[in-house]
Amino acid sequence: MNRTCPSCQKEVRDDDLMCPHCSELILDDPQENKAYICPVCGAENPQGVKSCQFCCSILPEIIS
Numbered sequence: 001m002n003r004t005c006p007s008c009q010k011e012v013r014d015d016d017l018m019c020p021h022c023s024e025l026i027l028d029d030p031q032e033n034k035a036y037i038c039p040v041c042g043a044e045n046p047q048g049v050k051s052c053q054f055c056c057s058i059l060p061e062i063i064s
């Protein structure tokens, strides 16, 4: 799957750190290390947990 530059929307390669078209710096996909914020206590939980690791509240399903 190709990535697109967030600035000029042209295709860039997976390993490009900078857009070859407009020289915009391209950050890694933010979805890869997305933390899940507990709606009760506000703590960050890793993806895939069923209940908050801090206050033990049941977390709703993460819609991706």
Ligand SMILES: [Zn+2]
Binding pocket: 005, 006, 007, 008, 009, 010, 019, 020, 021, 022, 023, 024
């Ligand atoms: Zn670009």
Ligand SMILES: [Zn+2]
Binding pocket: 038, 039, 040, 041, 042, 043, 052, 053, 054, 055, 056, 057
């Ligand atoms: Zn919590």
